[in-house]
Amino acid sequence: MSKPPPRLQARSPRGFQDLSGHAVRARTKMIATIREVYDRYGFEPLETPALEYVDALGKFLPEQDRPDEGIFALKDTDEQWIALRYDLTAPLSRFVAQMGQDLVLPYRRYQVGSVWRNEKPGPGRFREFTQFDIDTIGTASPAADAENCAVLAEALEALGLKRGEFIVKINTRRLLDGVMERIGLQPGSADPQSLCVLRAIDKFDRVGIEGVRLLLTSGRKDESGDFTKGAGLSAQAADIVLDFMQAGQASRGETLSALARAVANAPSGRAGLDELEAIDRILANLGIDEGRAIFDPGIVRGLAYYTGAVLEAAITIEITDDEGRRRQIGSVAGGGRYDGLISRFTGTDIPATGVSIGVDRLMTALSLAGRIGASQAEGPVVVTVFDKSRMADYQRIAAELRAAGIRAEVFLGEGGLKAQLRYADRRGAPVAVIAGGDEFAAGTVSLKDLIAGRALSAEVAGNEQWREKSRAQVTVPRGELVAQVKAILQPPA
RNA sequence: GCCGCCUUAGCUCAGAUGGUUAGAGCGCUAGAUUGUGGAUCUAGAGGUCUCCCGUUCGAUCCGGGAAGGCGGUACCA
Structure with missing residues (x-):
C-alpha cells in the first residue's frame, strides 16, 4: 500500500492576489473614471504585449549574460530573453521607436495594464499590479508637464477626492542638478555619490530631517539595527542639500x-527655475491652484531616467486601518520627463514626459478612507425554485426581469426555500422572488425585500416578532412583476 | 538581501513541565419554524497543532533546519 499523495496546496504565488466580485467592480469603475478624464484631454489608447525582449526593457546585464534581478524573465524557443514588463514606459518607448515616421508627433497616449516586479512584496506592495499611464512624446514644452499635473488632479477629483484631500507635488531634476553642482558633484551624472544623495532626499518621509542629514554624511543606523552607508558629504554640503x-x-x-x-549661480539650477516658472504659469492658465499642485523640492522620484520635471500625487486624508492604527498612504501616482529614454532605440533624443497612476494603491487608499463603500446589494434578484416542476415559470420570470434590465438569476443549487433565501441573502440579493402553489393558483408572485428585512432585523430583537413572516414581503399580481420589483429597487424618493 | 517576531479548526486566537480524548469566540450545517434569509436558543460537523530531521519510552510542546506569514530595513525602473 502506497501512501496517498500529499494533497495539493491551493495558494497563489506570494505577492500575487485574486480579485473577485465587489473588488473587480470597484476597480473597473475606477479605471473607467480615469480613462474618461484621459480621453477628454485628447490622449489615445494603446495596448502593448505583457512580454518584451529584455533589452527593450533596459534591464539586461550583458556582463552576466542574464537579465537583471527584479524582473520576471524567461528564454523563448529562440534562446532570446524575454520578460514581463515592469512598467508601461519602456514598452511605450519601444513602440514609439518602432513606429518611427508613421507616428504623428506629439503623440499622446494612455495605457492601463498589469506590470510585474520580481521583488519582495510588502504591505500594499504586490508583484503584479496595475498602472494607468499617460505620456506625451515629442515635445519638450513645459506645457506637457503642466498638463500631466492637471490631468492627474482632475482624475483624482473625478474619483471623488475633494480639494485638500490630495496634492500634486512638482519638482525638477534640473534644480537637483543645480544643487549637485553647488556641492561639487557632477550634475546629472550617475555616479554612486550623486545617487546616494538623491536617495537620501527621497527618504525624508520615512527618516525625517535628521535621518536625511545622517544619510548625506556619515550614514545611518535604523531601528532594526541595519546600517545604511552615507554619501560622505561635508557638513556644509549637507546643509545646502537640506536647505534646498x-x-x-x-x-x-x-x-x-x-x-x-x-x-x-548654478547654470542648471537656473534652467530648473525657468522650467518651474513656466509650469506655474501654465497651471494657472489651466485653473490648477495651489490647493491642488505645489512645488516641493524634496520630490526626487526613482533615480534612473528622469531628466526634467518630476511629480508625485499623494493622498492627504488621515487614514486608519482595520486595527485602528494610523497609516501613511504615500504617493499614488508619479512621473516626470524622460528626454533621453527613447534615444536608446533611435539614437536621437525624443523628448517625452508622462505620469502613472498606481491603480491598486489608489484603490487601497480610497477604500481605507471609506470612499469605496461596498454598496449593500450588488447581487442579482434571486428567483427561488419552490417547485421544480414549474421551472419553466421561474425561468420566464427571470427572463422578464432581465429584459427590463434587472440582474436576475434562477436558483440553481439544491435545497429548500430556507436554504435558497439564505443563499440570496449571502449573494447580496436585493429581492427574492417566491412563487409556490398559492401564488400560481392566485396568479401572483411574492417579492421579498431583503434589504428592508435586513434593516428591520437590526432593530427588532424579540423572539415574538420573529414569526411575522409577511414582513418586508409583498404579494403582487403576476403581471406587475417587473414594475413591482423596480419599485423595490428604486423606491420613489 | 539583512534584522526581529510569528505559524494550533474556514477565520481570530487560547493551551498544557514532554503523557489517554487539544479548547473558545466567530463562521459553517441542522433543528426549534412541514412555504421564508438576517435576531434568539439547542445540537452537530470540522484538526497532519506548517513541514523535515534530531533528542526521548513517548514530541503539537525541547533542539536544529526548511517553508510560509507579519513588521522593519536595503534595493526599487
Whole structure:
C-alpha cells in the first residue's frame, strides 16, 4: 500500500492576489473614471504585449549574460530573453521607436495594464499590479508637464477626492542638478555619490530631517539595527542639500523665490527655475491652484531616467486601518520627463514626459478612507425554485426581469426555500422572488425585500416578532412583476 | 538581501513541565419554524497543532533546519 499523495496546496504565488466580485467592480469603475478624464484631454489608447525582449526593457546585464534581478524573465524557443514588463514606459518607448515616421508627433497616449516586479512584496506592495499611464512624446514644452499635473488632479477629483484631500507635488531634476553642482558633484551624472544623495532626499518621509542629514554624511543606523552607508558629504554640503529640500512653501511663487536663493549661480539650477516658472504659469492658465499642485523640492522620484520635471500625487486624508492604527498612504501616482529614454532605440533624443497612476494603491487608499463603500446589494434578484416542476415559470420570470434590465438569476443549487433565501441573502440579493402553489393558483408572485428585512432585523430583537413572516414581503399580481420589483429597487424618493 | 517576531479548526486566537480524548469566540450545517434569509436558543460537523530531521519510552510542546506569514530595513525602473 502506497501512501496517498500529499494533497495539493491551493495558494497563489506570494505577492500575487485574486480579485473577485465587489473588488473587480470597484476597480473597473475606477479605471473607467480615469480613462474618461484621459480621453477628454485628447490622449489615445494603446495596448502593448505583457512580454518584451529584455533589452527593450533596459534591464539586461550583458556582463552576466542574464537579465537583471527584479524582473520576471524567461528564454523563448529562440534562446532570446524575454520578460514581463515592469512598467508601461519602456514598452511605450519601444513602440514609439518602432513606429518611427508613421507616428504623428506629439503623440499622446494612455495605457492601463498589469506590470510585474520580481521583488519582495510588502504591505500594499504586490508583484503584479496595475498602472494607468499617460505620456506625451515629442515635445519638450513645459506645457506637457503642466498638463500631466492637471490631468492627474482632475482624475483624482473625478474619483471623488475633494480639494485638500490630495496634492500634486512638482519638482525638477534640473534644480537637483543645480544643487549637485553647488556641492561639487557632477550634475546629472550617475555616479554612486550623486545617487546616494538623491536617495537620501527621497527618504525624508520615512527618516525625517535628521535621518536625511545622517544619510548625506556619515550614514545611518535604523531601528532594526541595519546600517545604511552615507554619501560622505561635508557638513556644509549637507546643509545646502537640506536647505534646498526644505525650501517648499505654501504657494508656488514663494517656493520659487526660496529656490532662487538656494540654487543661486548654478547654470542648471537656473534652467530648473525657468522650467518651474513656466509650469506655474501654465497651471494657472489651466485653473490648477495651489490647493491642488505645489512645488516641493524634496520630490526626487526613482533615480534612473528622469531628466526634467518630476511629480508625485499623494493622498492627504488621515487614514486608519482595520486595527485602528494610523497609516501613511504615500504617493499614488508619479512621473516626470524622460528626454533621453527613447534615444536608446533611435539614437536621437525624443523628448517625452508622462505620469502613472498606481491603480491598486489608489484603490487601497480610497477604500481605507471609506470612499469605496461596498454598496449593500450588488447581487442579482434571486428567483427561488419552490417547485421544480414549474421551472419553466421561474425561468420566464427571470427572463422578464432581465429584459427590463434587472440582474436576475434562477436558483440553481439544491435545497429548500430556507436554504435558497439564505443563499440570496449571502449573494447580496436585493429581492427574492417566491412563487409556490398559492401564488400560481392566485396568479401572483411574492417579492421579498431583503434589504428592508435586513434593516428591520437590526432593530427588532424579540423572539415574538420573529414569526411575522409577511414582513418586508409583498404579494403582487403576476403581471406587475417587473414594475413591482423596480419599485423595490428604486423606491420613489 | 539583512534584522526581529510569528505559524494550533474556514477565520481570530487560547493551551498544557514532554503523557489517554487539544479548547473558545466567530463562521459553517441542522433543528426549534412541514412555504421564508438576517435576531434568539439547542445540537452537530470540522484538526497532519506548517513541514523535515534530531533528542526521548513517548514530541503539537525541547533542539536544529526548511517553508510560509507579519513588521522593519536595503534595493526599487
